[in-house]
Amino acid sequence: MLCLKWFNTPLIDKTEKLTVNDQPEGPIMDMPDLVMRKIMENVDFITMLKLRKVCHAFRNFIDVTKLDNELTEVNIKVTPSSIYATIYFTSASRKSVNSNYIAYGNNCLLKVKEGRNEKAKFMKNQDFVEAFFNDFGFILRNQSKLLKTITIEESSYNWYLQDSYDRDLMNRVKITYSIHGCCTCTRPLRNFIEAHEHLEKINKTYTLQQTADKFYGRFADILRSRKSPISIQILDVRIMRLSYLLNVAQHIDREQLRGIVIRKTPEYSDREKGKQPTLNEIVELDVFDYIQVLSIRGFKVTVPLETFLHIPDLRVAISTITIEDVLLIKENMMTSPTVKSRRVYYDRMKDSDTLYNTLGHANSDHNKISWYFKLPGLDQILQISRECHETCFSFTWTKTSCIYNDAVVH
Incomplete structure (x- = not known):
């Protein structure tokens, strides 16, 4: 015993x-x-x-x-053949833990580091995604306190950091085991470059979509098994497919989720397609009406912009912006001074020749032009800027002391 x-x-x-x-x-x-x-x-x-x-x-x-683990933040990086996870704690004695799960053919190389303590292990016939969730599943399943941030990033490329595996362990495994039924060279790996090339060779069959499908499938299954939605303040994801986000977000406590940050993982096929995928389904999530921050990059939305104007901190991309859209956001911010900022990217602007007649005199400021509108009775000025080298309109609040003395304020 x-x-x-x-x-x-x-x-x-x-x-x-x-x-x-x-x-x-x-x-x-x-x-x-x-x-x-x-x-x-x-x-x-x-x-x-x-x-x-x-x-x-x-x-x-x-x-x-459900022991109080003082966990505050989770950062996960997913590549075709590896998962790198870092978890952060509030405790001074336990600040962070790094866990690395790397495929080794059909096996898994594990390395965990907490402070000065390190553990390296070879897991025979163990899928690296399953190995990850065998260890971290209980955290996701039993976490009862609010997590400040969960960040999940996908990368289309394999990369193996030197401290993410134990080369001595890999050399012992390399001699003892064969990969995919073929004997490997028994000469020890002498440096980081040889180890990296060796891992790339034996893991060449792995693809990001294969790994990401399995990862988010297991992630959603664990969240679904909870008795109550998990409490997360900020969900920050870099994804290939919109379905990954939707499957996870529906299991998050909508009253605790403050913001969603979404970025598109670059793929080889993106250049061939030549256009960004849409992300309209996000407005159908239960959490959509509650979030205070929404940042979308690499995806576009085609639903009306007014659908998003309840969100104080907003960043979206659309195909075409109109002068009516600009006026709509301006009016919304002038009547809601607590709104933080809005940033809208676009491919083209309709009726751009009416912009100056509608907004009035514009102020040139380095690589952008700006219009200033003072909020009556308060030292708050709405700055609407149009980037010269970027098709983008930004709407932010500033103070009188922060603009040029000769600037025209409407």
């Missing part, structure tokens, strides 16, 4: 070593709940992962009691 004396945790390190006759008897799971909680509070994340795999009793205790 697993006993307390077998642990190497900060709590044990601070405890005076007992004599043989004074060692506690019986399994640790027979200890009172409060004692177990105190022990787990002093266990680092790497040890926590190990404990969940010791027995069902440990796994159930860790999962069911």
